[in-house]
Amino acid sequence: MSIRVTEGVMRWALRLCSRRSPWTQRSLLMTASIRNTSxxxxxxxxxxxxxxxxxxxxxxxxxxxxxxxxxxxxxxxxxxxxxxxxxxxxxxxxxxxxxxxxxxxxxxxxxxxxxxxxxxxxxxxxxxxxxxxxxxxxxxxxxxxxxxxxxxxxxxxxxxxxxxxxxxxxxxxxxxxxxxxxxxxxxxxxxxxxxxxxxxxxxxxxxxxxxxxxxxxxxxxxxxxxxxxHMESSPSVSTLKEGMRLVVEARLPRIKKVMALQTMMRMLGRDAPLDLKRKLEQKALTMTDQFSIPNAQYMITTMATMGFYSRPLLDVCSKKITENLNGIPFNRLLSVLHSCKELHYRDLDLLTGLSDYVTSMLDIWTNKQVLLFLSVFESLVFCPTPLMEAYAERVISSPDALTLKDLLCVLKVYSSLNYDLQHRRQQFLDSLSQALDSYLPKMSGPALLKSVFHLCLLGHFPSAPLEQLLQSSTVEQLNSTPSRFLPKQEKMFQTVDLCLRLDRPPLPRPLTVPQSVLGDPAPSSPSANQWILQSLQSVLRDRADTLLEEMVMVENYFIDGVITKPLPNQTCVTEASSREGGELPPAESSQRTAVICAPLSGFCYGTSNPRGPLAVKIRHLKILGYHPVLVRERELRSVPEEKRTEFLKGKIFPEDHRSDTRPETDQLQC
Incomplete structure (x- = not known):
């Protein structure tokens, strides 16, 4: 250890030492040394x-x-x-x-x-x-x-x-x-x-x-x-905690300070009985008018510590935080978001306000701070559009500033949230490829696989990382992966394989994924969604010209129902063809509609924008000639049963909802 102490600092320390005890002298001298010590x-x-x-x-x-x-x-x-x-x-x-x-x-x-x-x-x-x-x-x-x-x-x-x-x-x-x-x-x-x-x-x-x-x-x-x-578990600590639980429960109505209540809640933790947690919740709700901004932040993290979800209490705290974002430090905001993630709580106003605030701080905060927020937003399945746009411009302007860890985080966030930069998209993807190429010589197999997987989700296929991933040496390294990581690794390789076969990117030479890393090619059959199947049968009951196939597997993709129907205005063309003694090919004479009932997690929170694997599934079904129709599971369940059929008809047969004058025009054309 090299110690470099300036003459002035040492002189200051020695002057004070002359009037202090030996222990204080040593403390002052060490303090002086600290200032220039590595x-x-x-x-x-x-x-x-x-x-x-x-x-x-x-x-x-x-x-x-x-x-x-x-x-x-x-x-x-x-x-x-x-x-x-x-x-x-x-x-x-x-x-x-x-x-x-x-x-x-x-x-x-x-x-x-x-x-x-x-x-x-x-x-x-x-x-x-x-x-x-x-x-x-x-x-x-x-x-x-x-x-x-x-x-x-x-x-x-x-x-x-x-x-x-x-x-x-x-x-x-x-x-x-x-x-x-x-x-x-x-x-x-x-x-x-x-x-x-x-x-x-x-x-x-x-x-x-x-x-x-x-x-x-x-x-x-x-x-x-x-x-x-914060004390370790021991008989004395456990006994004292149990005694405190009884005392707190007995004195709960007489507690007057919010901070005291929160501290006791954290001490009681996850092991507190549910009825006591409910009593604490009711007590906290009676004190919401006393909540300061730190109280609101601390209450959210306290509920995460207790493993207790209280929507009314969380809403009160979120509103207070949203209205006072400018006065809250970075670490506390990040802690609040992590607690929201742990509690599976999302408030659109809070997330939108935080996104706008982080965007306004982009020039002040470090790259690491911004990426920490992007990462937790992604884990909450929320797409912070202004922040994604602004950060993409930073990446385009200086891709070399990204560390390998930064790069992996950016790839994961943008591919998972399926954010489309529109006219800046190609610039952004080329910048990421440029940064990735500089790290290729020292990247491990798992990191390389993750990078290529996320790029494939984005529909971008740079040749250098793909070729390095599919080299025999890299494949051998990945085959030695511990068994607990194999299912996730096989899933990523299957996605890369599908993208190479279906997207058909223009590569210098054809590339294929070895069968040894693809695992079992037969995907597990998911259970049928009876709600969607019954509703589809009701929709097609009076349509003799349509055909319904239930629970269809196409490549590795599961489709709840495939509806084959004539193309619009195709009836007249078919009649004309039959009079001439000809017949149109099935692919040209019909349209295949793939009805997919997707869970809420398949979409960015608060939007109908599909994310990650669901977006790739839609892209590939379009390449295979299907017309995908997405139905959100929660949306379907929220519609009354008597209106569910009409709801699906509007999504599958939008032509039936055209204006009254449109059909007459079609008949004239026919």
Whole structure:
């Protein structure tokens, strides 16, 4: 590790060090070094979002052995990520009454800028019971605002500091005399700072919380809930969570703060009984007039954490977020969208508003940020038209700026959503091909297959990636794929094979997909949709000139019903041909209509635009001479039974719905 410290920074650190203890001196010198230090990229141990090196972890383990029960393994120091919680983020000074005003200790504590400073202060004073809690809370309040590099150094210094062990010993002895709020804050601070959860001090605090739980007020309960949400499962934690569930259920009508309610909801999580989730929902609905913008965001992520879908609550939150998009940071917007995906919730106004907002931020946000939004939009089956158009222009102007990961994401999004750029389409596809060609020498087989598959969905067939994919060496590599990936891989190869045979792209030399990667050529027969079949039979009951074939397989495509009918005005031509003793070929004398009942997932949300595989299916059926008629399954089910036949007639026989004057014209022509 090379450390380059400027002379001015070191001089500043040494001036401060002259008046500080050895531990604070070391902290300041390290802080000065951090500013010009480059760190190795591979760090094995994780502490929340913070990473520490293995040799640092070993020294930290040895420093906490004195107050922990039994041996502690290094993995005990690994703490799950603690997301930013409104309660966890409360600074120590906001807890009214915890720090006495006009106190020398309080004034000096507020001037501490590192955990080591706080520990030095405890060496100068004999902290009271309340001051012990103040120290722990202030240490966490300082530490969480540090950069990643400074965090690693400060945590090492904190655990090696001899006063840290003494402070935890004092906390363990004083816990029985602490106020309930101090107990909750101290436990939260220790767990957040990385004190091992199986250590004796944490276990003593957990048992004390169990004993005092019935006396905890709303604020103390919410602080404790914020802590328990991120703690590993153990008998003490499970017992305390169960006790909190009973207390929350009993006190639910008396909860007054939205944030406290949300924190308890997250702590209860997915394991909460359904009737309790319903009670929490009703309580939240009575408090919607208190919702701030952060409350609305946090409520959506809270429902995702609980695995609980409440349409009324989600609608209220979505409306508030949609009206205030400009004031919400990138990470929170992305978190809201991911939660919507997890809950299978889509609100057209929210998605449209977010799409327009991201488009307006296109010149400010990085490529990675925009692609993260495009990816989650695609997973929600929503086509953000303005964003797709604007981002395509960026790709056309600078295709070389795309990394391989970016490129795969762009191909997946645009092919899945079947977005048509119209007059810019060829430019966009050529730009993607240019970027793809530059990565071909170092692409793995699976990545190459995905790229070609998505390009085929888009109807674009660059020769270089196709030839490399179908080389024997690449095919052999893909044949060694683990069995769990084979079905998806075979499906992609089948699509590539169909596109080569049906689209017949102009390639320098003919290419075929080897049979060894196509899997079973016989597709599984899907179950018949009885609703559509019965309705089709009713539609054709009075039409003697039409023929219905049910459940037809064409290539690898399933069609609910194929209707063969004469072409418009073909009756007169047929009669004239018969008088002349001739006969028209069936392909020229009839029209084949392929009726496809597609699920809602086959279309972009809020539109009738088919996406991905369904769009390719329609394209190929047209090449094979069929006239595809798409019927959305939910749309069909929403039509009353007595009107269902007329609804299908309008889609299959649109000529019957022409104006009254049109048939007379046809007769004159005949």
């Amino acid at each position: 760190f190795p990229s591979q760090l094995a141990h994780v502490w929340g979002k913070r990473q520490i090196q293995p040799w640092r972890a070993r020294s930290l383990v040895s420093s906490v052995r004195s107050y922990s029960k039994g041996s502690i393994r290094s993995e005990d120091l690994e703490e799950k990520e603690i997301p930013s919680s409104p309660l966890a983020d409360l600074p120590a000074e906001t807890t009214s009454g915890k720090i006495q005003t006009h106190s020398p200790f309080r004034d000096k504590l507020m001037r501490c800028v590192s955990p080591s400073d706080v520990l030095d202060l405890t060496c100068q004073y004999a902290p009271t019971v309340r001051q012990i809690s103040n120290c722990l809370t202030h240490m966490w309040s300082i530490a969480k605002r540090m950069s990643e590099e400074q965090w690693r150094y400060e945590m090492q210094l904190m655990f090696e500091h001899p006063a840290f062990d003494r402070l935890l010993q004092l906390a363990m002895k004083s816990v029985a005399h602490m106020h309930n709020e101090d107990v909750a804050y101290s436990l939260l601070s220790m767990v957040s700072l990385g004190v091992p959860q199986r250590s004796r001090v944490v276990q003593v605090f957990l048992r004390t919380c169990q004993e005092k739980l019935n006396d905890f007020d709303e604020k103390s309960l919410s602080i404790l809930a914020s802590c328990l949400e």
